[in-house]
Amino acid sequence: QVQLLESGGGLVQAGGSLRLSCAASGRTFSSYNMGWFRQAPGKEREFVARISWNGGSTYYADSVKGRFTISRDNARMTVYLQLNSLKPEEAAVYYCAARVLRTPVTVTTNWEYWGQGTQVTVSL
Numbered sequence: 001q002v003q004l005l006e007s008g009g010g011l012v013q014a015g016g017s018l019r020l021s022c023a024a025s026g027r028t029f030s031s032y033n034m035g036w037f038r039q040a041p042g043k044e045r046e047f048v049a050r051i052s053w054n055g056g057s058t059y060y061a062d063s064v065k066g067r068f069t070i071s072r073d074n075a076r077m078t079v080y081l082q083l084n085s086l087k088p089e090e091a092a093v094y095y096c097a098a099r100v101l102r103t104p105v106t107v108t109t110n111w112e113y114w115g116q117g118t119q120v121t122v123s124l
Helices: none
Strands: 003-007 010-013 018-025 034-039 046-051 058-060 068-073 078-083 092-100 111-114 118-123
Touching: 003 092, 003 111, 018 034, 018 092, 018 118, 034 068, 034 078, 046 068, 046 078, 058 068
Parallel strands: 010 118
Antiparallel strands: 003 018, 018 078, 034 046, 034 092, 046 058, 068 078, 092 111, 092 118
């Protein structure tokens, strides 16, 4: 069993940056792929980024490539998402996910564990 707790959300101006964190509990964290998704009001939850168990491989949604960076610290059992050059339309609740059950990783039902989310608000 893995529990995930996101933090770091808040209000930022368009073009600004935030760093989200996801702290995990559970002995098997370091063996899991980890991911970030987001969900804006009235929209479906969408894939943002994924990182492999050792951090050696990352994968991003096309819309965030070059602006967002996913990373992890297995010793701290934490995964991060650096958000740069934020756009107003990227305001959403950002969710951390753990353990890929099947591919593709972009599908929410293919992940086993979820956090409660952290709100990111982007002002003009």
